[in-house]
Amino acid sequence: NAGVTQTPKFQVLKTGQSMTLQCAQDMNHNSMYWYRQDPGMGLRLIYYSASEGTTDKGEVPNGYNVSRLNKREFSLRLESAAPSQTSVYFCASREGTGGFGEQFFGPGTRLTVL
């Protein structure tokens, strides 16, 4: 099992460019998450998906869109990148929707916006 995979690992964008960060999990998990982590800070939730076709905003959703087309994949799109979106982006998945369970994280995408 690969667990949670993310592509790309690194990306440099210019202000105003768009891009999509890809995330996939092979653990048949229901819940998937996108977080961002800025230097010296904790993880902040951008968007959450409890199941295919459903998404919900997190703490910092502005400037992002997400898509959960199937159970495995959850993508994050930046329509018009801004320097404030320079960050490390982590995707995570969890088996349940309610209750409590371990989140499994991908290796991260390191994004720089110039």
Place this chain on the structure above:
Amino acid sequence: GQSLEQPSEVTAVEGAIVQINCTYQTSGFYGLSWYQQHDGGAPTFLSYNALDGLEETGRFSSFLSRSDSYGYLLLQELQMKDSASYFCAVRGRTDSWGKFQFGAGTQVVVTP
């Protein structure tokens, strides 16, 4: 809303014991969990407390007091590989169903 507070940094020598505290404020409470993150790596799950008391997993233990809105992670017999950031996280019960909030993290520095 939810907020969590934990110390920014703790330094200790190999073999010592370190306690990382986490206080939280939530509109509802479902559980407190802990994650470890090495520099440049992904967070990995360490432990979870839903009920009051101590949970032990090898050299690591986690404690919760719901009446005090407080928990801690105890690292025993510290090893150099324990140098990392440690995050507490909570999940509320109400409109934040399924969503988690993380603390800013505690950097643990283990010295020889």
